[in-house]
Amino acid sequence: MASVTDLVFGDIAGELDNTRRLLETVTDEHFDWTPHEKSWHLGGLAKHISDIPLWCQTILATDELDLAALPPQPDPPTSIGSVLENFDSTRAALETAIADATPDTLVETWTLRRGDHEITSGPKAVIFRQLGVSHLAHHRGQLTVYLRLLDIAVPQTYGPTADDQGGFG
Numbered sequence: 001m002a003s004v005t006d007l008v009f010g011d012i013a014g015e016l017d018n019t020r021r022l023l024e025t026v027t028d029e030h031f032d033w034t035p036h037e038k039s040w041h042l043g044g045l046a047k048h049i050s051d052i053p054l055w056c057q058t059i060l061a062t063d064e065l066d067l068a069a070l071p072p073q074p075d076p077p078t079s080i081g082s083v084l085e086n087f088d089s090t091r092a093a094l095e096t097a098i099a100d101a102t103p104d105t106l107v108e109t110w111t112l113r114r115g116d117h118e119i120t121s122g123p124k125a126v127i128f129r130q131l132g133v134s135h136l137a138h139h140r141g142q143l144t145v146y147l148r149l150l151d152i153a154v155p156q157t158y159g160p161t162a163d164d165q166g167g168f169g
Contacts, residue, residue, distance in 0.1 A: 004103040008125045012098065015133060016091050018157040019049060022140055023087060025152055026080045035149050042146050047077045049139045050087035053094040056132035059124055060097040064111040067119075 023046055031043035040048070058065055077083050106125035113119055120127065144154045144161075153163040 004106060004125070005098075005101055008106055008128060009098050009101070012094075012133070015136060016053065016094075019052075019136060019140060020084070020087060020091075021155045022143055022147075022157065023049060023080065023084060025147055025155055026083070026143075027152070028079050028081075030150055030152075031078065031080070033146070033150065035146060041076075042143075042150075043078070043080075043083070044076055045139065045143055045146065046080065046083045047086065049136065049143060050083045051090060052132065052136045052139070053087070053090035055135070056128055057090070057094040057097040059110050059128050059132060060094075060101050060105060062110070063108070064113060066113050066115065068113075068115040 026042060026046050031046075032041050034041045039045075055065075077086070106128075107123050109121060110124045110127045111118060111121040112127070112131065120131075140157065144157075147154050154161045156164060
């Protein structure tokens with residue numbers, strides 16, 4: 001029988017592998033490209049994706065995050081190399097937090113706020129899935145659209161893409 005931690009974290013390694021494989025397709029050449037004036041630049045989206053494992057680690061290691069108390073954001077990255085280094089670093093921090101997590105940790109309440117305004121609150125396991133894994137999948141989906149619009153081959157995540165030869169056969 002699977003443990004609670006296995007149920008919460010069982011797919012994380014694969015999700016992180018999929019994420020790194022997708023980030024590796026981004027090129028410096030397109031870092032400033034955006035599909036629409038309201039959209040992030042490709043480099044900013046890639047950087048945000050590389051930060052999500054840190055959000056996951058924060059959920060597991062703290063009781064709350066106050067967005068109003070965050071320090072100013074550093075200058076945006078200028079290369080995919082720096083994004084990949086960031087991703088590898090945040091992934092390592094997350095893997096340590098997962099190794100330290102217990103079933104008791106997963107039922108503790110975690111809160112996301114901006115000053116006095118509570119954005120969301122709930123058991124760490126639920127918030128981890130929502131603000132971590134689902135959030136990661138959402139932004140990876142955005143990135144695949146960016147890549148497609150730039151005519152860059154989209155790598156497999158959950159199965160073959162239109163760029164793969166042979167499909168499931």
